Amino acid sequence: MAKIRIKDIAEQAGVSVGTVDRVLHNRGEVAEETKTKILEIAKANNYQPNLIARALTSKKRCVFASLLPSPTEEDVFWQSPLDGINNATLELEQFQLKVENFFFEHYDKSDFIKKTEKILELQPEGVIFPPIYKNESKEFATKLEKLGIPFVFLESKIETCNYLAYVGSDGYHGGRVAANLIDFGVADNDDILVLNLAKDLENIHHLKQRTQGFLDYFMDYGKNQGSKITMEIPSTNSMEIQEKLDSILSSNNNIKAIFVTGSKVYKIAQYLIKNQIKNISLIGFDPIDQNIKYLNQGAINFLIGQHPYQQGFKSVKTLFEHVLLNHDIVKDEILPADIITKESYQLNKA
Amino acid sequence: MAKIRIKDIAEQAGVSVGTVDRVLHNRGEVAEETKTKILEIAKANNYQPNLIARALTSKKRCVFASLLPSPTEEDVFWQSPLDGINNATLELEQFQLKVENFFFEHYDKSDFIKKTEKILELQPEGVIFPPIYKNESKEFATKLEKLGIPFVFLESKIETCNYLAYVGSDGYHGGRVAANLIDFGVADNDDILVLNLAKDLENIHHLKQRTQGFLDYFMDYGKNQGSKITMEIPSTNSMEIQEKLDSILSSNNNIKAIFVTGSKVYKIAQYLIKNQIKNISLIGFDPIDQNIKYLNQGAINFLIGQHPYQQGFKSVKTLFEHVLLNHDIVKDEILPADIITKESYQLNKA
DNA sequence: CTGAAAGCGCTTACAG
DNA sequence: CTGAAAGCGCTTACAG
Numbered sequence: 001m002a003k004i005r006i007k008d009i010a011e012q013a014g015v016s017v018g019t020v021d022r023v024l025h026n027r028g029e030v031a032e033e034t035k036t037k038i039l040e041i042a043k044a045n046n047y048q049p050n051l052i053a054r055a056l057t058s059k060k061r062c063v064f065a066s067l068l069p070s071p072t073e074e075d076v077f078w079q080s081p082l083d084g085i086n087n088a089t090l091e092l093e094q095f096q097l098k099v100e101n102f103f104f105e106h107y108d109k110s111d112f113i114k115k116t117e118k119i120l121e122l123q124p125e126g127v128i129f130p131p132i133y134k135n136e137s138k139e140f141a142t143k144l145e146k147l148g149i150p151f152v153f154l155e156s157k158i159e160t161c162n163y164l165a166y167v168g169s170d171g172y173h174g175g176r177v178a179a180n181l182i183d184f185g186v187a188d189n190d191d192i193l194v195l196n197l198a199k200d201l202e203n204i205h206h207l208k209q210r211t212q213g214f215l216d217y218f219m220d221y222g223k224n225q226g227s228k229i230t231m232e233i234p235s236t237n238s239m240e241i242q243e244k245l246d247s248i249l250s251s252n253n254n255i256k257a258i259f260v261t262g263s264k265v266y267k268i269a270q271y272l273i274k275n276q277i278k279n280i281s282l283i284g285f286d287p288i289d290q291n292i293k294y295l296n297q298g299a300i301n302f303l304i305g306q307h308p309y310q311q312g313f314k315s316v317k318t319l320f321e322h323v324l325l326n327h328d329i330v331k332d333e334i335l336p337a338d339i340i341t342k343e344s345y346q347l348n349k350a
Numbered sequence: 351m352a353k354i355r356i357k358d359i360a361e362q363a364g365v366s367v368g369t370v371d372r373v374l375h376n377r378g379e380v381a382e383e384t385k386t387k388i389l390e391i392a393k394a395n396n397y398q399p400n401l402i403a404r405a406l407t408s409k410k411r412c413v414f415a416s417l418l419p420s421p422t423e424e425d426v427f428w429q430s431p432l433d434g435i436n437n438a439t440l441e442l443e444q445f446q447l448k449v450e451n452f453f454f455e456h457y458d459k460s461d462f463i464k465k466t467e468k469i470l471e472l473q474p475e476g477v478i479f480p481p482i483y484k485n486e487s488k489e490f491a492t493k494l495e496k497l498g499i500p501f502v503f504l505e506s507k508i509e510t511c512n513y514l515a516y517v518g519s520d521g522y523h524g525g526r527v528a529a530n531l532i533d534f535g536v537a538d539n540d541d542i543l544v545l546n547l548a549k550d551l552e553n554i555h556h557l558k559q560r561t562q563g564f565l566d567y568f569m570d571y572g573k574n575q576g577s578k579i580t581m582e583i584p585s586t587n588s589m590e591i592q593e594k595l596d597s598i599l600s601s602n603n604n605i606k607a608i609f610v611t612g613s614k615v616y617k618i619a620q621y622l623i624k625n626q627i628k629n630i631s632l633i634g635f636d637p638i639d640q641n642i643k644y645l646n647q648g649a650i651n652f653l654i655g656q657h658p659y660q661q662g663f664k665s666v667k668t669l670f671e672h673v674l675l676n677h678d679i680v681k682d683e684i685l686p687a688d689i690i691t692k693e694s695y696q697l698n699k700a
Numbered sequence: 701c702t703g704a705a706a707g708c709g710c711t712t713a714c715a716g
Numbered sequence: 717c718t719g720a721a722a723g724c725g726c727t728t729a730c731a732g
Contacts, residue, residue, distance in 0.1 A: 006710065007709075007710095017719090017720095018711090018712090018720080019717085019718060021710075021711065022717095022718090029718085031718090049710075050406075051444065051710095052406045053708070053709035053724090054709080055710090056400075056402045056709085056710075056723095056726090057711045058712090059711075059724090094401065173696065176693045177693040177694045180694070181534075184531075184651055184652075217693065302534075341530045342530060343523070343567065344527045344530070344689055355725060356725070357725075366704070367703090368702070368704080368705095369702060371727065372702090378701095379702085380701065384702090399726075402724090402725080403724070403726040404726055404727075405708095405726090406726075407707075407727045408708085408726080408727060408728090
């Protein structure tokens with residue numbers, strides 16, 4: 001079946017292309033009868049608009065909004081998703097797509113709320129954001145839903161929200177991968193410390209899932225038989241960390257590996273170096289600058305990445321495919337864990 | 351500076367758009383003088399053709415050719431690059447690009463030659479192929495160069511050929527990453543066996559580079575102090591492998607890890623299982639089905655992947671950008687090593 | 701050697 | 717409520 005054009009539909013329906021266009025874009029001002037007829041013909045022939053032609057002619061740009069924590073000197077974590085978003089935007093620019101990036105100060109809820117309001121003012125045709133603050137994100141999501149604006153979660157998701165898609169990692173999977181690595185590196189009777197290190201408890205859910213995956217791996221088929229000691233340090237203050245670690249390591253001198261369930265693993269690396277502890281393997285998440293530093297020094301053995309660039313890139317693509325192309329999309333796009341060592345990182349940077 | 355169109359150039363040069371088009375496409379039939387003038391104006395204003403418009407209007411498709419070993423049941427290695435090529439093609443279809451895939455029987459040079467002749471008959475505007483057979487590939491490359499057809503190498507490259515671009519991995523890097531992993535998993539005084547396992551010697555260069563990277567890592571800062579024993583088995587016959595390994599392992603009973611520099615690592619996994627050897631770590635290349643099987647069984651600890659999908663994908667994109675967009679391109683696009691474990695593979699498949 | 705015109709498939713005013 | 721026409725930036729015959 002050859003491709004059908006607006007013109008063909010118009011001919012078959014005995015109307016002009018203008019009328020067909022009005023129906024296809026729901027611009028109203030069309031008799032119910034002709035509308036039905038046109039829609040039928042379009043459907044019967046599986047009409048697909050020619051995007052090239054549309055892009056060439058259309059004046060109005062489709063605008064999406066993204067809302068991310070601003071990448072700062074100290075915390076470059078959000079730079080990669082941003083790069084991904086920008087590059088996807090670049091690719092889709094020819095299709096008249098534009099993405100406006102909004103930023104909020106990390107750890108500042110009121111700023112987050114302020115920026116969501118700005119976005120609502122803009123009335124974009126789609127929104128991309130990581131639901132870092134649960135309640136505030138929920139409210140934002142509700143407002144978007146009311147306005148009929150689809151939104152994509154990245155990095156984490158809130159199940160109860162009516163999100164269009166989620167692009168991110170699976171915490172449980174990440175935990176299992178970490179376990180797999182540590183299991184390879186420690187002796188069968190070594191003990192392992194699992195550390196939930198987080199200032200706020202916002203992302204505690206994610207950390208818990210990683211812990212679960214980690215522990216489950218050993219239940220399933222880890223060869224290591226040592227104790228798995230789980231500990232929480234609700235602070236990133238170096239002094240507090242020092243105290244807690246001093247205490248646990250002195251009472252368990254067989255701990256030979258530490259699994260940090262989040263990206264603050266560099267804090268532990270600092271501790272190990274300061275105290276000249278060299279026989280403990282260390283593994284954590286995210287190749288942010290602080291972590292890379294200790295990866296290169298050998299204090300961190302592995303980092304598990306979550307393809308942050310891809311998260312940004314695919315968020316835009318997904319939204320585009322839904323809004324502009326009306327394609328069916330994958331609701332949960334789970335990206336695999338990326339295992340990073342000192343050596344592999346050398347080329348992984350790019 | 352606003353975007354300049356053909357029409358603008360025509361006005362400035364005091365000619366019609368048809369003439370400008372003729373110059374821009376080198377279709378001749380234009381006075382030298384007007385030609386120079388038009389080219390100057392285009393350059394001065396950094397004219398960039400609107401590809402959307404071109405795609406909408408152009409009748410002729412641009413055709414590329416790819417030449418890969420046909421993916422077979424037993425050897426699915428070449429499926430991923432093929433998928434990458436096909437998906438890139440899909441994305442670029444709207445720009446009137448087409449890629450014709452040619453396949454040859456692996457290990458059949460005459461078939462390779464036959465297919466290169468078919469490609470030369472087709473006269474495509476670009477070619478993508480892995481130069482598996484050195485001499486035959488060189489000849490093909492020479493012919494392509496004579497015809498002015500640009501070609502992209504993937505998987506491996508021949509330095510002396512005048513290739514447009516190479517998309518693939520860096521053997522030395524891969525070797526270092528493997529060393530990094532093994533260094534983490536073995537005790538400081540364990541010995542390590544480095545195994546070059548290859549039926550033909552075509553890709554021996556690649557294997558040697560991996561060996562070099564592996565050994566250099568330990569020279570630089572590996573903590574392992576054991577012997578590094580290098581061995582070559584110029585066969586994939588299970589009997590021969592059995593013999594050679596029996597001999598080396600019996601004379602070196604402190605070998606605790608084997609690094610296979612190629613994708614035939616599953617052969618060694620079979621050996622270890624058959625002989626019930628459980629205390630030797632095993633690492634090799636490429637997540638092909640046979641290897642994945644033993645990865646899942648735990649006989650192989652790590653596989654190092656080379657983003658075969660990306661290799662295919664980027665080859666097409668690169669060629670497209672050069673031929674259609676006239677962009678500057680990266681001559682050697684080196685993809686990072688991808689570290690794969692049993693756990694990480696679960697989600698990595700995609 | 702050069703120009704005028706039609707056309708790609710769609711969108712956008714505008715006239716009725 | 718509907719149609720006719722112009723236009724997006726380029727390519728493609730065709731006429732001269």
